[in-house]
Amino acid sequence: MDNSHVALVSMMLKAEMFSPYRCDRNIALGINLNSLTKVLRAAQNEDILTLKAEDAPDVVNLVFESSETDRLSEYDIKLMDIDQEHLGIPDTEYAATIEMPSAEFQRICRDLIALSESVAIEASKDGVRFACQGDIGSGSVTLRQHKNIDKPDQDVAINLSEPVSLTFSLKYLVNFCKASGLSGRVKLCLSQEVPLLVEYGLSGSSYLRFYLAPKVSRLQKWRKQGDG
Numbered sequence: 001m002d003n004s005h006v007a008l009v010s011m012m013l014k015a016e017m018f019s020p021y022r023c024d025r026n027i028a029l030g031i032n033l034n035s036l037t038k039v040l041r042a043a044q045n046e047d048i049l050t051l052k053a054e055d056a057p058d059v060v061n062l063v064f065e066s067s068e069t070d071r072l073s074e075y076d077i078k079l080m081d082i083d084q085e086h087l088g089i090p091d092t093e094y095a096a097t098i099e100m101p102s103a104e105f106q107r108i109c110r111d112l113i114a115l116s117e118s119v120a121i122e123a124s125k126d127g128v129r130f131a132c133q134g135d136i137g138s139g140s141v142t143l144r145q146h147k148n149i150d151k152p153d154q155d156v157a158i159n160l161s162e163p164v165s166l167t168f169s170l171k172y173l174v175n176f177c178k179a180s181g182l183s184g185r186v187k188l189c190l191s192q193e194v195p196l197l198v199e200y201g202l203s204g205s206s207y208l209r210f211y212l213a214p215k216v217s218r219l220q221k222w223r224k225q226g227d228g
Contacts, residue, residue, distance in 0.1 A: 007172050008195075008211040010089060016204050029053055029060050030082035039075045047073075089211065094189040094197070096123035097159040100143065102186040102200065104156075106177035108141050113170040115139050118215060122165040123190060128158060132170070153184050164190045166214040173198070176210040183208075 001008045015021040043049060043064045052061040059076040066072075108130050112119050116134030123129075127144035148154040179200045180186070189197035195211040202208060 006169070006213050008089070010209045010211070012205075012207050012209075013202070014204055014206045017202070017206055024055075027053065027055075027057075028082070029057065030080040031060060031077060032080055035077050039077060042073060042075070092189075092191060092194055092197075095160070095162045095191045096128075096164045096189070098123065098128050098143075098188040098190075099155070099157040099185060100188075101154055101156075102177070102180040102183055104143075105186050105188070106180045109170060109173045109177050111141070112139055113174055117170055118167050119170050119173065120165060120167045121188070121190060121196070122163070123158065123160055124163045125160065128188075164192060166190060166192070166196065168196055168212050168214055172210075172212050176212070179208050179210075 015023075039062055044066060046068065047064040047066050050061075050063040050065070052063070053059075057079060059078055062075045062077065064071075064073040109119070112130060112132045115137050116132035119130050119132045121128065121130055127142050129140055129142045131140035132138060143156050145158045146156050176198050182202060183200040185201060187197075187199040187201075189199070193214070195213045198210040198212070200208045
């Protein structure tokens with residue numbers, strides 16, 4: 001979760017993605033992402049990565065092994081305490097689910113951020129509309145459900161139980177779109193007054209999920225103050 005508690009990221013890598021995989025008991029490893037990123041930069045593209053931790057660890061061990069050069073690199077990263085309780089993600093029944101090519105979603109976000117810092121995502125029976133308005137102008141992109149027989153990866157699927165309209169920060173969405181290289185498809189899940197779910201499917205049933213809190217309009221703020 002970011003410091004402002006606006007966005008949260010969750011990645012699940014199933015045991016099937018590893019060979020071999022061994023975990024004797026559930027264990028939480030708190031790792032500083034900046035430190036992990038620096039260590040991962042020491043790896044070559046074709047290296048085999050092994051992650052290891054003892055039963056009561058104070059470090060996590062990373063080993064990079066190259067089959068081409070017989071080079072073996074080993075690093076230890078000190079662990080940190082992380083409060084897991086406040087990172088819980090409640091199950092949500094979403095009013096609208098949109099599945100689309102991840103490259104298309106990335107293109108839309110990049111185009112609209114040139115005009116505004118925020119985007120309204122509106123899902124209705126007519127399709128899904130991405131709209132923004134800024135100081136230099138306004139813009140919108142509308143996608144309707146369709147199937148491409150020759151290129152099914154270009155399909156747009158919309159599952160809707162009720163219309164939804166929410167506004168989000170484009171800066172965060174553009175950052176989420178950096179995951180487009182991991183998956184050709186992206187799923188957007190929306191419901192009123194709950195965070196947007198942006199999900200990229202990985203190998204098998206593994207996934208990368210981003211959650212983004214909607215922006216509260218002035219009208220919503222006034223209503224809450226009135227209720228108080």
